Amino acid sequence: MGGLGSGRWFRPRERVTTQDLPQIDIRSMKKQGVLFPNYPGAFCWTLDDPLSGPMNFEIHRGSLKVEYFTDCDSQTIKLVEKIEFDSTPCHLGGERYWFLCPCCKTRVTTLFRLRDVYRCRYCHNLPYRAQNESELDRLIRKSRKLRRRLGGTGSLYEPVRQKPKGMHHSTFDQLSSNERTISLAAVKAITDKTQFFEEMGWLD
Incomplete structure (x- = not known):
């Protein structure tokens, strides 16, 4: 379709990487201007796997509430998770925002959904695709x-x-x-x- 070298060649089954999963990035949310209290919104992924679909979120003071769905024994279950924020001052003024990973409480910019929970890549043991x-x-x-x-x-x-x-x-x-x-x-x-x-x- 895209010519020689445009697809994957003879690649064996690989580990899941950061690029294969739904993710939420606080830098992107800040750029979109949604990081203020009581802001409702949604993300949607089109990955060809059961993780695809919408994720609703709502911004609270100091935290993000996410709602998403998963299949369990042929039933669709709604999951709700609270993710706390943190911030650090920038050298030239303003603040830089971070998620606190719900598991290890490490400051991170991105959380990934695997096994029906959002965690940092370290807790999920996720490599980058380049690895x-x-x-x-x-x-x-x-x-x-x-x-x-x-x-x-x-x-x-x-x-x-x-x-x-x-x-x-x-x-x-x-x-x-x-x-x-x-x-x-x-x-x-x-x-x-x-x-x-x-x-x-x-x-x-």
């Missing part, structure tokens, strides 16, 4: 990041021909050179892996 990456995954990710910056497509086969508006020629030349070096390394790794799987009879 699960193979060398091939890392090459594809780096290439696609550069290609997005250069206005290219998701296919590692297609060269980036046009300089984005406002980008200096020297910057474009340097980034393009880096992108092609990384993309060629990724394509070679994919080709080598495909050839190995064909020799083993693991591909039709």
